[in-house]
Amino acid sequence: MNLSQQEFAESIGFSKSYVANIETGRNQPSRNFLDRVRAKYHVSVDSLLSGNLISDILESGRTTRNPYIIFVYAFTAEGLSRSEKILLSNLKSRNVLLVDTLGLTTYQQALRKLVSSKASSYSLWELLEKKLVTEDLILVFKGLSQSKLPKSGDFIRGVFKIIDDAGREPRSSMIILDYPSYLEKKFADFGYYAAPVYLLEPTGGWVK
DSSP states (O other), X not given: OOOOHHHHXXXXXXXXXXXXXXXXXXXXXXXXXXXXXXXXXXXXXXHHHOSOHHHHHHHHHHHTTOOOXXXXXXXXXXXXXXHHHHHHXXXXXXXXXXXXXXXXXXXXHHHHHHHOXXXXXXXXXXXXXXXXXXXXXXXXXXXGGGSOOTTHHHHHHHHHHHXXXXXXXXXXXXXXXXXXXXXXXXXXXXXXXXXXXXXXXXSSSSOO
C-alpha cells in the first residue's frame, strides 16, 4: 500500500520500532498486533502467519512422514459452501477430488464418486487404493453429516488407512469439511493425525 514503516505503525497504534523489529525478525508479532492489522486492513490472521495454511499443513505431513487428516470447520450450510470455495481456491494448483456427500446412502456410491467406476465394492476399494498410492491426490469430503452413509466414520477410517499404510511418504491427503460437533463426535479418535482448521475469509463479516 506504499506506506512507510512510520505510517503503517501509526495506522494500527504501534511504534515504528516495534514494526521494524518484526520485519527484521527480532520480535514476533503479538496477538494484539495481528488483530489490529486484521481489523484495519481486512486480512485474516492465518494469511498473515502463513501464505496458505492448508498447503503448509499438507507439506508438514510429508516432512514428518506422517499423513494428516485436516478437519475444516464450518457452522452453517452457507459456511460449508463458503469454506469449500476458499479451500478450492487455496488448492487450485493441486490435484483435488471433491466429494459432496449430500444424499449418499451407501459406501459404494461414495467409492464410485472417488474412482469413477461401476465395479463391485471390493474392486472399488482396490481401485481407490491404487489411485491414492500412485497419485498426488487431495480428497475433500464435504458435508458427511448431511449424508445417509451408514457408519460414515468407519468409511473415512477405511480411506485414511489406505493413505496411512502407503509407506513412509504417502502421496495423498484427506480433508473433511463439516460441522465441529460432527467432526468431534465421529473422528475424535484420530488424535494426533488430525489438524483442525477454521478457514478465514480475508474480507466480509464472517467470524475471524
